[in-house]
Amino acid sequence: MYKLIAVFLLLFTSVGLSSLAWAVDSAPAFEDAQLQARYEALTHQLRCLVCQNETIADSGATLAGDLRRELREQLAAGKTDEQVLKFMTDRYGAFVLYKPPFEQRTWLLWLGPALFLLIGAFAAVRIVLQRARLAAQQPEDDEKEQSETA
Amino acid sequence: MWRYLIPGAIFVVLIGFFVVGLSRDPANVPSPLLGKPAPTYSLLKVEDPQLKVSNTDVAGKKHLVNVWATWCAECRHEHGYLLQIASEGIAPIVGIDWKDELPLAQQWLSQLGNPYSATGFDVEGRTAIDFGVYGAPETFLVDERGIILCKRIGAMTDAVWQRVFKPVINNQAPDKAAMDAKTTCIS
Numbered sequence: 001m002y003k004l005i006a007v008f009l010l011l012f013t014s015v016g017l018s019s020l021a022w023a024v025d026s027a028p029a030f031e032d033a034q035l036q037a038r039y040e041a042l043t044h045q046l047r048c049l050v051c052q053n054e055t056i057a058d059s060g061a062t063l064a065g066d067l068r069r070e071l072r073e074q075l076a077a078g079k080t081d082e083q084v085l086k087f088m089t090d091r092y093g094a095f096v097l098y099k100p101p102f103e104q105r106t107w108l109l110w111l112g113p114a115l116f117l118l119i120g121a122f123a124a125v126r127i128v129l130q131r132a133r134l135a136a137q138q139p140e141d142d143e144k145e146q147s148e149t150a
Numbered sequence: 151m152w153r154y155l156i157p158g159a160i161f162v163v164l165i166g167f168f169v170v171g172l173s174r175d176p177a178n179v180p181s182p183l184l185g186k187p188a189p190t191y192s193l194l195k196v197e198d199p200q201l202k203v204s205n206t207d208v209a210g211k212k213h214l215v216n217v218w219a220t221w222c223a224e225c226r227h228e229h230g231y232l233l234q235i236a237s238e239g240i241a242p243i244v245g246i247d248w249k250d251e252l253p254l255a256q257q258w259l260s261q262l263g264n265p266y267s268a269t270g271f272d273v274e275g276r277t278a279i280d281f282g283v284y285g286a287p288e289t290f291l292v293d294e295r296g297i298i299l300c301k302r303i304g305a306m307t308d309a310v311w312q313r314v315f316k317p318v319i320n321n322q323a324p325d326k327a328a329m330d331a332k333t334t335c336i337s
Contacts, residue, residue: 049285052177062249066249090182091183091280091281091282093180095179095180
């Protein structure tokens with residue numbers, strides 16, 4: 001079992017790493033490894049608005065190319081990641097970010113999974129308690145039933 | 151009782167989410183530029199590349215900014231209607247020729263007619279990015295102070311021009327019934 005989990009973990013991390021490599025650009029944008037890393041990370045955070053389920057790192061659309069050029073120029077000019085992302089959201093809105101910000105419009109999106117987990121946990125606890133009580137009340141019936149179904 | 155009511159309620163809520171979610175077209179991205187100053191630009195003039203086209207040319211005037219290109223089929227479809235808007239003389243239309251080739255753009259204007267007061271040649275697509283453009287055509291309504299009042303994604307239609315843009319130009323409320331998801335104005 002642990003082996004299986006290890007294999008899966010390895011698979012996932014290797015997929016994650018390989019997607020960090022430049023997909024559309026034919027060569028690295030920067031010689032400086034640190035700038036290149038920031039550039040790659042940012043291209044994976046921004047949505048191509050032409051083909052909306054792709055990041056601008058993966059998209060071959062001309063707009064994605066223009067946005068990558070914009071990224072390169074701004075990073076080269078010494079802009080911070082926050083400044084570059086603000087440049088993009090000022091023009092295209094929060095939709096351009098692959099990871100939506102936590103705000104009034106998106107709270108359900110962010111808290112939904114936790115909410116469903118709580119509902120599920122509540123239901124599970126209730127059902128288990130109910131069954132336990134039933135089993136305590138009619139132990140003989142329960143045993144009989146079990147032996148019948150076995 | 152609850153055994154039936156709870157799954158039923160969950161079902162209804164889910165259907166509600168699907169109806170709302172699936173009826174929304176993700177191609178209509180709301181623009182954060184509404185109510186904000188229109189970006190500045192200074193571009194070569196398609197009609198005469200010796201000259202420049204700048205946002206200061208139309209400062210103090212309500213005007214339209216129309217993003218188009220010769221590679222855009224919908225723009226050709228829209229062109230006739232832009233000529234009609236121009237002939238009404240209510241508001242000048244500034245063209246932004248997006249990532250195009252100059253001879254093709256000039257040919258387009260001489261063959262199909264020129265509805266623009268001037269067209270800027272945005273060969274690198276920088277002005278389009280500043281306007282948050284991600285497809286052509288797109289049309290913005292900009293007021294005297296340079297604030298963006300309305301945005302139309304896709305071809306301008308008679309209903310949108312007559313019942314949304316024109317009332318806003320005349321300082322009246324737009325007809326909500328004529329506003330689809332591709333048309334947004336500041337409220």
